Amino acid sequence: MLKILSSKEIHELDRHTIEEEGIPSIDLMERACKAFTAWFTVRYRPGKKIGVVCGTGNNGGDGLGIARLLSMEGYQVQVIVVTQAGKPTSDFEINRNRLPSQIPCTDWNESNPESLFSGVDIIIDALLGSGLSRPLEGTLACVVSIMNETDAIKIAVDIPSGLLMDRPSEGVIFKAHRTVSFQLPKLAFLMPYNAPYVGEWSLVDIGLSATFLSNQSCQHFLVTESDISKLFIPRKRFSHKGNFGHALLIAGSSGMMGACVLSSKAALRAGVGLLTAHIPKSEKNILPIAVPEALTEYDDHETCFSGVSSPEKYSAVGIGPGLGKQKEALQGLTQLLEIYRKPMVLDADALNLLAENSHLLHLIPSGSILTPHPKEFERLVGTWKDDFERLEKLRKLSAQLKSVVILKGAFSTIAAPDGKIFFNPTGNPGMATGGSGDVLTGILTAMLAQGYTSVDASLISVYIHGLAGDLAARELGMISLIANDIINFVPKAFLQIRKEF
Numbered sequence: 001m002l003k004i005l006s007s008k009e010i011h012e013l014d015r016h017t018i019e020e021e022g023i024p025s026i027d028l029m030e031r032a033c034k035a036f037t038a039w040f041t042v043r044y045r046p047g048k049k050i051g052v053v054c055g056t057g058n059n060g061g062d063g064l065g066i067a068r069l070l071s072m073e074g075y076q077v078q079v080i081v082v083t084q085a086g087k088p089t090s091d092f093e094i095n096r097n098r099l100p101s102q103i104p105c106t107d108w109n110e111s112n113p114e115s116l117f118s119g120v121d122i123i124i125d126a127l128l129g130s131g132l133s134r135p136l137e138g139t140l141a142c143v144v145s146i147m148n149e150t151d152a153i154k155i156a157v158d159i160p161s162g163l164l165m166d167r168p169s170e171g172v173i174f175k176a177h178r179t180v181s182f183q184l185p186k187l188a189f190l191m192p193y194n195a196p197y198v199g200e201w202s203l204v205d206i207g208l209s210a211t212f213l214s215n216q217s218c219q220h221f222l223v224t225e226s227d228i229s230k231l232f233i234p235r236k237r238f239s240h241k242g243n244f245g246h247a248l249l250i251a252g253s254s255g256m257m258g259a260c261v262l263s264s265k266a267a268l269r270a271g272v273g274l275l276t277a278h279i280p281k282s283e284k285n286i287l288p289i290a291v292p293e294a295l296t297e298y299d300d301h302e303t304c305f306s307g308v309s310s311p312e313k314y315s316a317v318g319i320g321p322g323l324g325k326q327k328e329a330l331q332g333l334t335q336l337l338e339i340y341r342k343p344m345v346l347d348a349d350a351l352n353l354l355a356e357n358s359h360l361l362h363l364i365p366s367g368s369i370l371t372p373h374p375k376e377f378e379r380l381v382g383t384w385k386d387d388f389e390r391l392e393k394l395r396k397l398s399a400q401l402k403s404v405v406i407l408k409g410a411f412s413t414i415a416a417p418d419g420k421i422f423f424n425p426t427g428n429p430g431m432a433t434g435g436s437g438d439v440l441t442g443i444l445t446a447m448l449a450q451g452y453t454s455v456d457a458s459l460i461s462v463y464i465h466g467l468a469g470d471l472a473a474r475e476l477g478m479i480s481l482i483a484n485d486i487i488n489f490v491p492k493a494f495l496q497i498r499k500e501f
Contacts (some may be wrong), residue, residue: 001227001422002203003213004187004220007130007165013183013216017209026091028206029058032182033065035204036157037073039180040066044122044153046074051120053147055085055127055140055161056092062157063126064095071103079105080116082127084139108143117146122153125174127161130186135171136162144172158182160197168386173197183208185222190411190423191387221422228463229497231456244273245315245449249294249442250336252279252322253329254303257286259322259348259438262483264291266442267318269490270461272449278308299332307332311340318445320350321438330357337363343403343454347371347441355379366402366417367454369444373408373437395419404454406462408437414458422459426466430478431486439486440465467493 005013018025052067054060060081067077079099088096099105106116117123127143128136136144144161147154155178159165162173166187179189179201189198236243247267252260257279264277264287276295277287282302287294299305306328311317317340323329330353336344343365346354351372354360356379364370372380377390381397384390391413398405398415407413410429414422443465447457468489473481475489 001221002184002224003216003218004185004190004222004423005216005218006187009216010130010165010184013208013212016212017207020209020211026061026094029061029091029095030065032062032158032204032206033069035182035206036062036066036180037069039202039204040070040155041073046076048121049076049078049119050122050124051078051080051117051152052124053080053082053127053143054092055082055129056088057086057129057131058089058091059126059129059157059161060085061089061092061095062129063124064092064099066124066126066157067103068095068099071100077103078120079103080108081105082108082139082143084108085127108139110139110142117150117152120150120152122155123147123150124155124157125161125176126157127174129157130159130165132162132164135169136173137171141172144174148172148175153177154199155180156198159186159188163188163194163197166388168388169194169197175199178202180204182206187220190222190413191391192410193387195410219420221420223422223424223459223463225463225497228460229499231452231460232498233451241273244271245446245451246274246276246313247272247445247449248276248278248297248308248311248314248317249445250278250305250308250317250319250323250332251438251441252277252283253305253324253326254280254282256322256324257283258435260287261290262435262438262487263318263321263442263445264294265484265487266439266490267446267449268293268442269487270443270446270464271494272446275446276314278305280304301328305329305332307335311336312342314449315451316342316344316445316448318345318347318441318448320345320347321441323349323353325349325353325356329353334360334363337365341365343367343369343448345369345371345441345444345448347437348376351376352379361401364401364403368401368403369406369448369454369458370397370401370403371406371408371437371440371444377405377407391421395421404458406440406458408440412462412466414455414462416455424459424462424466426463427469428466428473428478430473430481431466431469433482435483436465436469436486439483443490464490464493464497467496471496 054063
């Protein structure tokens with residue numbers, strides 16, 4: 001897992017690296033400049049005219065080093081130094097003295113600032129770094145505003161100027177198209193509100209201390225493919241279907257059987273040994289035709305869920321897709337929560353029923369998995385004033401229920417009962433389509449049934465779900481993507497991670 005550290009912890013990580021390696025801080029800065037330059041030269045050709053805007057701190061020192069290295073690679077570079085950013089650091093001064101004479105270096109001109117960006121194709125923002133603690137004001141706010149208005153590609157070094165790392169930001173913030181961060185992601189990058197400022201972000205390795213990172217406690221993590229591949233339980237040669245669980249999926253109602261079909265297909269593609277779908281009596285002809293691999297169990301009610309007998313015989317239960325909110329469904333959900341004590345997956349209308357009947361929340365078995373989208377989450381916990389408060393509400397709900405809560409969306413956020421938060425990097429906007437969440441419910445239910453812990457099941461399922469969507473989008477495009485496409489690419493997602501055959 002990639003740890004997501006606070007601003008103070010990143011400063012300590014830099015300091016520890018310098019002491020551990022016995023190098024001057026300017027050498028670590030040079031390493032960062034080279035990593036940024038290597039990233040840049042792969043993506044932009046030398047014919048572009050580049051303006052590097054530098055403050056007088058270490059982020060500005062990065063900018064000066066980047067300008068020098070890009071010039072050596074044949075790029076046309078000019079440097080603009082905003083002296084109002086504060087007292088120059090020693091590393092900034094070293095890199096300013098290293099700047100070749102052929103690189104134009106101009107101090108910020110408040111009388112005619114727009115002229116400084118005349119003809120610039122790319123702006124590199126190295127004005128302020130991760131140590132910022134308050135909103136921009138005065139000259140700094142003016143500089144960033146003019147940079148934002150400039151018709152150029154905008155790239156931020158480490159973090160966009162004006163953006164706070166680990167708390168809500170206000171005021172003027174640099175609107176980057178791309179952000180190149182050193183070694184580790186910033187928590188701010190994963191907050192929906194900050195998307196217009198961060199743009200697409202990338203990480204470059206600058207060799208910060210592995211010892212410090214391994215010893216540093218942390219509550220926020222970015223999941224990687226390597227992490228997921230290590231979680232899989234190998235299948236033994238003499239395994240049979242009884243080794244991989246028997247899941248019960250309670251889904252669908254009159255007119256909403258598509259949700260049940262999608263969840264069922266996804267559960268089977270995710271490797272469950274046996275799947276039983278519990279469906280309304282009037283819909284009994286749909287599932288055997290659409291999903292012949294699934295067993296079916298019929299509800300006593302003609303059109304909706306009203307209850308299930310002997311749920312305890314199943315390895316795992318998933319409930320909610322297309323369920324409806326009829327009074328019978330509430331009665332059936334209540335009965336299930338009173339009887340079934342193993343972890344279960346709760347999605348869609350199961351969550352909406354719980355939100356409307358919060359006295360039932362205490363009945364949710366420990367280790368369960370809840371999968372709300374933002375609106376369903378709001379119904380469960382109330383509103384929030386910013387994304388950071390939403391994150392804390394997510395953490396609190398997970399601890400309260402002793403269950404995993406997955407807040408779906410870009411960088412789907414997985415909250416574990418011990419307070420840890422995991423951000424998932426896979427997935428794309430093409431997955432914002434009806435039925436996508438039903439697919440995730442099926443995968444989650446299958447993973448729980450196979451014996452994975454609720455945290456591991458959540459990490460694997462969300463990653464696989466997003467990766468399948470990415471593979472589908474790569475072949476079909478985002479606009480045309482439908483939920484069934486995600487299911488069709490689940491096998492390829494597993495193959496990529498497991499590297500089988």
